[in-house]
Amino acid sequence: MSTNNKDNILIKAVKIISKAWTKYSFVFVFAIVLVVYILTIQANGNTFRWGHISSILSSQNTVIVGTIALGMALVIITGQIDLSVGSSLVLCSGVTIMAFNVTNNILLTLLAALGAGAICGLINGLLAGFAKMPPFIVTLGTMLIYRSLTLSFVREIDPKITGSSSSQFSLISENSNYEFLRMQFGTGSFPGISVPYITMVFVLTMLLFLLISKNTKYGKSVYAVGSNEKAAHLSGIRVQWTKVTVFIIVGILVGLGSFVQACKIGNVTPASSGKSYEMYAIAAVVLGGVSMSGGKGNLLGVFFGALSYTTINFIIVSIPSLSTDIQDTFQGLVLILVILVQTVGPVIKERFIDFRKRQKTKQLDAT
Amino acid sequence: MNILEMKGVSKAFGGAKALKDVHFSVAESEIHALLGENGAGKSTLMNILTGVIPMDSGHIEFEGVDYPHPTIMEMESVGIAFVHQEINVVNDLTVYENIFLNRELKNKLGFLDKKSMIKSTTELFRNLGVNIDPNNMVSELKTSEKQLLEICRALHEDAKLLILDEPTTALSSQEVDHLFGILRRLREKGKSFIFISHKMPEIFEIAQSYTVFRNGNYVSSGAIKDTTPHQIAADMVGEEYIDENLYISRPLGETIMEVENLTGHGFSEVTLSLRKGEIVAFTGLAGSGASELMQTMFGVLPSVSGHIKIKKKVVDGNITSFMKNGVGMLPSNRKENSVLPDMTILENIYIAEHSISRKKPIISNKKEIENYHSLKKMLRIKAQSHLDPIHSLSGGNQQKIFLGRWVNTEAEVLLFDNPTQGVDVGAKAEIYKLILGFACKGKTVIINTLEIPEIKKVSDRCFVFFEGKVIKELTHAEINERDVMLYSTNANYDKGV
Numbered sequence: 020m021s022t023n024n025k026d027n028i029l030i031k032a033v034k035i036i037s038k039a040w041t042k043y044s045f046v047f048v049f050a051i052v053l054v055v056y057i058l059t060i061q062a063n064g065n066t067f068r069w070g071h072i073s074s075i076l077s078s079q080n081t082v083i084v085g086t087i088a089l090g091m092a093l094v095i096i097t098g099q100i101d102l103s104v105g106s107s108l109v110l111c112s113g114v115t116i117m118a119f120n121v122t123n124n125i126l127l128t129l130l131a132a133l134g135a136g137a138i139c140g141l142i143n144g145l146l147a148g149f150a151k152m153p154p155f156i157v158t159l160g161t162m163l164i165y166r167s168l169t170l171s172f173v174r175e176i177d178p179k180i181t182g183s184s185s186s187q188f189s190l191i192s193e194n195s196n197y198e199f200l201r202m203q204f205g206t207g208s209f210p211g212i213s214v215p216y217i218t219m220v221f222v223l224t225m226l227l228f229l230l231i232s233k234n235t236k237y238g239k240s241v242y243a244v245g246s247n248e249k250a251a252h253l254s255g256i257r258v259q260w261t262k263v264t265v266f267i268i269v270g271i272l273v274g275l276g277s278f279v280q281a282c283k284i285g286n287v288t289p290a291s292s293g294k295s296y297e298m299y300a301i302a303a304v305v306l307g308g309v310s311m312s313g314g315k316g317n318l319l320g321v322f323f324g325a326l327s328y329t330t331i332n333f334i335i336v337s338i339p340s341l342s343t344d345i346q347d348t349f350q351g352l353v354l355i356l357v358i359l360v361q362t363v364g365p366v367i368k369e370r371f372i373d374f375r376k377r378q379k380t381k382q383l384d385a386t
Numbered sequence: 387m388n389i390l391e392m393k394g395v396s397k398a399f400g401g402a403k404a405l406k407d408v409h410f411s412v413a414e415s416e417i418h419a420l421l422g423e424n425g426a427g428k429s430t431l432m433n434i435l436t437g438v439i440p441m442d443s444g445h446i447e448f449e450g451v452d453y454p455h456p457t458i459m460e461m462e463s464v465g466i467a468f469v470h471q472e473i474n475v476v477n478d479l480t481v482y483e484n485i486f487l488n489r490e491l492k493n494k495l496g497f498l499d500k501k502s503m504i505k506s507t508t509e510l511f512r513n514l515g516v517n518i519d520p521n522n523m524v525s526e527l528k529t530s531e532k533q534l535l536e537i538c539r540a541l542h543e544d545a546k547l548l549i550l551d552e553p554t555t556a557l558s559s560q561e562v563d564h565l566f567g568i569l570r571r572l573r574e575k576g577k578s579f580i581f582i583s584h585k586m587p588e589i590f591e592i593a594q595s596y597t598v599f600r601n602g603n604y605v606s607s608g609a610i611k612d613t614t615p616h617q618i619a620a621d622m623v624g625e626e627y628i629d630e631n632l633y634i635s636r637p638l639g640e641t642i643m644e645v646e647n648l649t650g651h652g653f654s655e656v657t658l659s660l661r662k663g664e665i666v667a668f669t670g671l672a673g674s675g676a677s678e679l680m681q682t683m684f685g686v687l688p689s690v691s692g693h694i695k696i697k698k699k700v701v702d703g704n705i706t707s708f709m710k711n712g713v714g715m716l717p718s719n720r721k722e723n724s725v726l727p728d729m730t731i732l733e734n735i736y737i738a739e740h741s742i743s744r745k746k747p748i749i750s751n752k753k754e755i756e757n758y759h760s761l762k763k764m765l766r767i768k769a770q771s772h773l774d775p776i777h778s779l780s781g782g783n784q785q786k787i788f789l790g791r792w793v794n795t796e797a798e799v800l801l802f803d804n805p806t807q808g809v810d811v812g813a814k815a816e817i818y819k820l821i822l823g824f825a826c827k828g829k830t831v832i833i834n835t836l837e838i839p840e841i842k843k844v845s846d847r848c849f850v851f852f853e854g855k856v857i858k859e860l861t862h863a864e865i866n867e868r869d870v871m872l873y874s875t876n877a878n879y880d881k882g883v
Contacts, residue, residue, distance in 0.1 A: 235747045236740035239729075243737050246728040253686065253717050253724070254791065255709045255741035314728035373440070 026375055037368045045308045045320035048357055049327045056334050063337060069213065071333075077208075077215035078329045079283065083108075083276040084296060085221055085325030088303040089228050090269030092321045095304055097265050098245040098313030099147060099154040104273050105296035106165035107139035111277035112287035113169050116188040117180050119281070123194040132278035133271050139165060140270020141263070148262030162297070169289040182286070189286035205282030217279050224275065225322045232318050241265060245313030302354050303328045389414045389547060389578050390435075395444030397430055404430040405441075408604040410597055412547065417569060417579040419589045419610070421622055422599035423782075423810030428582055431599075432549050436468045437461045449546070467540030468549045473532045473556075475524050475539075482507040482520035485539050510542055514568055529672075530561035534568070541572070549580045554588060555808065558672035559836065560875070566592050584810060585837075586615040598622055623812040632815075632822055632843045633862065638664050642830050643713075643799050645683065648692035652678035653854040655692070660799065660832070665825045667841040667865075668834040670851030670874050676834045677718065679851075680801050683832075684708050684715035696799070709742050714792030716785075718804035718834075724788045725776055732758055732772040735787050739794045761790045765820060782813025789820060799830045806837065818844050838867045850874050 040047060057067045075081060087104050094101045111132055118131035143161055147154035173186050182189035190197055208215045232238040243251040244261045252258045280287065287293075307324025309316025331353050335346045390412040397405040405427045412418045422428050434441045437456040446453045448464060475484050482500075483490075485507050491499040507520040516534050524532065533553055540548050554562045569579060569592060581593055589596065590610060597607035598621040605621045639662025648656045653675030660666055668676035681687045683694060685708040693700050696711045717723035726734050736754060758772050765786045769779055776784060785805065792800055802821070806814045821831055822844055835841060841848050842865045850858040850873040858873040 234749050234751070236744050236749060237747060239733055239737065239740055239749070240744075242729060242733070243726050246726040247722075249722060250724050250726055251737070253705070253715065254738040255705050256737070257706070257741075310728075314726075 030372060030375055033368060033371060040364060045306065045323040048306055049323045052327045052330045056330050059334050059337050073213055075326060075329050075333060076218040080299065080329040080332055081325050082217050082221045083280050084299045084303055085322065086224055086272050086276045087296060088300040088321050088325055089225060089318060090272035091300040092304045092309050092316055092318055093241055093265045094269050095309055095311060096241055096245045096313055096316050097262055099262060101143060101266065101269050102158040102297045103143060103162040103165055104269060104300055105293040106162045107136065107273050108277050108293035108296055109287055109289045110139060110165045110169045111135040111274045112280055113173065113188045115277050115281045116182060116190055116287065120180055120182045120191045123196050125196055125200060129278055133274040136270040136274025137267050140267040144263035144266030148266060149259050166289065173289050187286050187288050190281060200282050201285055217283055220279060229318045242314055299328065305354065306357055387414050388412065389449060391447040393445045395431065395434060396442045397434060398442060404602050406602045412578050412580060415573050415576045415578055416594045417573055417581050417592055419581045419593035419596040421596055421618060423622055423812055426599040427602040428599060432468065436466060465544060465546035467543065467545035469536050469540055469553060470551055473536060475532050475535055477525040479524060481518055481522050481524060481535060484524055484535060485542050510538060514538060529556040547578045551582045554583065554585065560671065590615060600624055619811055632818055634822065636826060638662065639828065642697060644695040646693045648689055648694065650678060650682040650689040651687050656856055658849060660830050662830055663825050663828045665821065665831045665845045667845035667848040668832060668851060669836060669841060669848060669870060674851035675854035676851040677803055680803050680832065680834050684713055684801055709795065712798040714795055714797030715801040716788055716792060716803060716805055718807060720785060720808060727777060729776060730773050731769055731776055731787060734776045735761065735790045735794060738791045742795050761793060765790050766816060782809045785809050785817065800824060801832050803834045805833060838870045841865055
């Protein structure tokens with residue numbers, strides 16, 4: 020009798036864990052990654068401090084990729100994809116920096132960043148969502164277009180506007196607002212709690228979009244379109260409109276990311292900046308537990324996904340014997356591992372319960 | 387002699403017992419109806435028999451051989467074939483390629499031997515009286531032909547026992563007759579069938595014996611000739627079953643919706659008007675245009691000419707404008723057109739309301755949950771938490787959620803396309819009761835269905851469609867199974883009446 024009870028408790032525990040795992044897998048993933056990071060820091064003879072966390076929080080991979088990933092998640096939830104975000108990031112960064120160099124006005128600079136992003140997204144949206152072309156191909160095309168346009172413009176435009184004569188866009192430090200934008204906002208932290216301002220921008224954006232996805236009718240329609248497009252259409256949802264708007268949203272978030280990037284780094288090189296960011300953003304989305312087939316996913320997960328992704332980077336960098344060239348290999352492996360656990364986990368659970376049950380009936384047969 | 391014997395089969399999923407020590411046997415060359423509401427355990431038993439899922443305990447004997455741990459491959463090879471409710475043919479291949487899928491004939495060089503495959507398919511079809519060109523693409527076939535193709539494929543693999551899971555759901559009555567003709571011929575040749583269906587008249591037409599399950603228990607079995615539809619229905623639903631006459635004659639309000647000379651995809655020059663609180667039935671064989679008319683009345687399909695007026699105002703355009711004018715439509719094919727599979731019960735019942743009230747973008751959770759509970763009570767939905775996935779509900783309860791989707795928008799005209807599709811007897815009766823309830827509250831309801839007894843139960847008027855035209859309008863008193871059938875097959879025309 021007691022073995023039976025033990026069995027029941029075991030099965031119950033497995034069920035609870037697997038339920039939590041399926042719902043909050045992203046927290047588990049981040050926790051595991053963080054523990055590994057702490058261990059590697061200690062193995063290097065250092066002690067783990069708040070500073071480590073704070074540098075994860077303010078890393079480009081967290082803040083900029085994370086901001087983009089929020090939009091990417093919405094696009095993926097509707098069952099589409101956007102490969103152009105890395106390229107539109109450099110395009111928008113160029114526009115942002117030029118806007119600042121010309122106007123020396125922070126608000127106008129921000130509006131230019133968001134506006135440029137929205138236009139990039141609108142083009143993708145009209146082609147993919149409205150003209151019903153495959154989003155993979157459309158955004159592959161605009162990925163090539165946006166970057167090459169930026170590359171060719173940077174050489175043509177007056178260095179007084181681009182702020183640099185070496186195929187770069189760079190904030191002009193003579194502008195009176197440069198000090199505030201770069202030193203206070205871009206690299207500064209909230210006094211007292213030492214959380215970078217740009218991280219707070221990311222967190223606030225995440226909270227805003229979490230709210231939109233969970234508590235607005237628009238958010239529900241995004242999920243509905245990805246879950247069953249036909250049923251959504253027959254329930255009166257404007258499917259095409261929804262598909263266009265998610266591209267505009269990811270565009271605006273790319274714009275926000277480019278503004279933050281300009282403030283944090285001060286310059287952007289069209290040939291190399293933002294390369295593979297679309298892949299990093301997709302990785303953060305997947306680590307965050309969003310289903311690539313659409314209809315499912317939690318934006319809070321994307322936040323943790325971005326954190327996990329950055330931490331994995333930090334682990335690799337903190338192991339002295341590893342060259343940074345091997346970084347992508349580890350990132351790739353971790354990504355595959357996480358997906359493996361997500362897909363195989365439920366199967367293992369079922370096998371386990373089945374196995375226990377068969378043992379039990381065998382026992383009953385024997386008695 | 388029995389070809390199949392299943393004894394003492396039990397199966398539990400988690401804590402829920404899906405099958406409790408049931409027996410089931412099928413004799414040689416018989417069509418055996420397996421009956422029960424959704425969730426009675428029919429599918430579980432068939433999945434065990436075909437090796438899809440393992441049983442917890444029990445014995446399976448097929449042609450005298452014991453199969454303690456059947457696998458899919460094993461059961462296929464000994465001659466048990468499962469023809470699924472969702473049709474499992476490959477659309478992008480030709481008919482003969484489907485027949486020979488995974489067992490293609492090859493010539494000496496190892497290339498596909500098309501000629502022999504086509505020849506042997508033609509022969510198979512001739513023997514069965516199936517009229518399909520082996521060279522056609524499957525995507526061009528009608529649903530009924532796909533169904534036949536799947537049966538032919540099973541027979542070609544030399545199946546001795548075929549499991550047909552609701553094979554007639556997508557078929558018109560002519561097609562059903564054709565299918566039944568083939569089944570009878572095959573039975574005479576010694577094949578056995580397990581026939582799963584919710585439609586009582588079909589069972590009494592085709593089957594020789596039956597077994598009834600309820601809630602995972604064996605309830606009864608015997609020869610069809612020794613029982614009555616009423617008895618079987620009672621066995622299926624237990625004591626809940628009440629075959630009452632639902633219809634209540636009631637005063638109707640003013641005209642609310644008018645269709646004037648409307649022509650569209652699949653129908654032409656239809657004129658009709660609906661009154662407040664009225665229940666109108668559309669009926670007709672597949673392809674009669676009734677479903678297309680309904681979809682045009684909701685803006686899903688465009689009209690070619692003519693008008694649709696709601697409260698004397700011409701309404702034109704897309705779904706949104708019809709929704710704003712108080713129309714709601716429950717489409718046919720629940721899985722394809724209604725279910726949002728990744729979303730919760732609450733989200734599923736609110737999705738249409740959200741799109742009609744999108745000008746107020748923020749959701750009030752508290753209000754929605756309160757409202758959901760009153761809808762749940764009114765529609766008698768059996769569900770645990772509003773946050774459970776829609777899939778946790780049975781077919782009948784899912785359908786009630788989708789009825790609720792439109793009650794929730796406060797639509798005044800409700801269009802229900804095949805509302806009792808894939809729903810068990812008990813839930814069917816409940817859905818019709820709900821429909822009458824809507825009408826009593828002043829809503830106008832149109833039902834498109836082929837189930838004539840149900841039309842009689844609730845509707846005030848019935849429009850019979852034939853080849854895109856309204857061929858007859860019947861009042862409640864005039865509705866009877868024989869006449870509706872006559873008109874919908876246009877038998878009168880042939881006799882020159």
